[in-house]
Amino acid sequence: MSSSETRIKEMVAHKWDLASETFDTHVGHGIRSKKERDAWKRAFREVFPEKGLKILDVGCGTGELSLLFAEMGHKVTGIDISRKMLKTAESKAEACGAEITFREGDAENPPFMTPSFDIVFSRHLLWTLPDPKKAVENWNRVLRKNGKVVIIDGVWDRGTLGDRARRNIGAFLTLLLERKDPRKGHPGYSEELKSRLPHAGGAPLEKVKEYLAASGFEEVRTLNLKEVRQAQKENMPLGERIMRNYQYYLICGRK
Numbered sequence: 001m002s003s004s005e006t007r008i009k010e011m012v013a014h015k016w017d018l019a020s021e022t023f024d025t026h027v028g029h030g031i032r033s034k035k036e037r038d039a040w041k042r043a044f045r046e047v048f049p050e051k052g053l054k055i056l057d058v059g060c061g062t063g064e065l066s067l068l069f070a071e072m073g074h075k076v077t078g079i080d081i082s083r084k085m086l087k088t089a090e091s092k093a094e095a096c097g098a099e100i101t102f103r104e105g106d107a108e109n110p111p112f113m114t115p116s117f118d119i120v121f122s123r124h125l126l127w128t129l130p131d132p133k134k135a136v137e138n139w140n141r142v143l144r145k146n147g148k149v150v151i152i153d154g155v156w157d158r159g160t161l162g163d164r165a166r167r168n169i170g171a172f173l174t175l176l177l178e179r180k181d182p183r184k185g186h187p188g189y190s191e192e193l194k195s196r197l198p199h200a201g202g203a204p205l206e207k208v209k210e211y212l213a214a215s216g217f218e219e220v221r222t223l224n225l226k227e228v229r230q231a232q233k234e235n236m237p238l239g240e241r242i243m244r245n246y247q248y249y250l251i252c253g254r255k
């Protein structure tokens with residue numbers, strides 16, 4: 001890795017260290033209801049119905065979905081570059097007696113030498129990677145034959161006036177009605193950092209399809225996660241519902 005790439009990664013890790021304490025309190029991060037939990041499980045069973053899979057959760061953060069996978073009977077490893085996010089994840093796993101391996105590692109180049117996983121999973125990660133194409137290539141590398149890549153992402157800011165207005169109105173309403181800063185706990189990347197990330201406003205589905213095709217993934221399909229979104233919305237104040245009204249998807253492909 002070049003020194004400039006290392007610097008970018010350090011900046012990203014630092015931002016998420018700062019965000020680690022409040023990350024799970026955001027709707028869309030922490031699972032808020034049984035309805036949402038069940039909706040997630042149904043979505044994942046649709047994509048990988050098998051039991052006891054080896055799952056690598058790249059950029060696992062506080063491990064919210066790593067824990068869900070463990071609850072579903074899978075064997076989970078989570079990697080992240082933020083030590084504090086990992087620490088939170090470890091405490092959560094310990095608290096509920098889940099056996100999950102969490103370790104520090106770069107999602108763009110997971111620290112595994114051989115194809116060892118049935119599933120490589122990422123949620124809300126591609127947007128914050130300087131080289132998402134390389135990441136997807138390396139996810140393919142660590143997957144066993146017939147393994148699947150499963151990616152959840154969205155595009156919240158296409159740089160248009162409409163998107164900016166939606167986000168600002170949503171944030172204003174949250175401040176006004178909830179007396180809460182909706183961006184508190186979000187790392188708020190600098191312009192310099194954003195300029196180094198090809199998808200700083202979110203990874204467009206079409207682009208992710210290109211990455212999967214370039215890495216040789218087959219049987220690519222998407223899910224719109226409608227049930228999950230619906231369940232999340234039920235716990236979202238009006239301002240956040242407005243802010244979060246953007247393209248959101250799950251995409252998967254087979255090696």
Ligand SMILES: C[S@@+](CC[C@H](N)C(=O)[O-])C[C@H]1O[C@@H](n2cnc3c(N)ncnc32)[C@H](O)[C@@H]1O
Pocket residue numbers: 009012013016029058059060061062063064065079080081082085105106107108122123124125128129
């Ligand atoms: C928006 S959070 C998502 C966390 C988790 N996947 C979830 O959905 O709850 C992004 C996470 O990606 C991690 N991250 C960013 N760049 C990374 C990299 N190059 N390698 C590993 N983790 C990374 C951050 O530290 C942070 O925990």
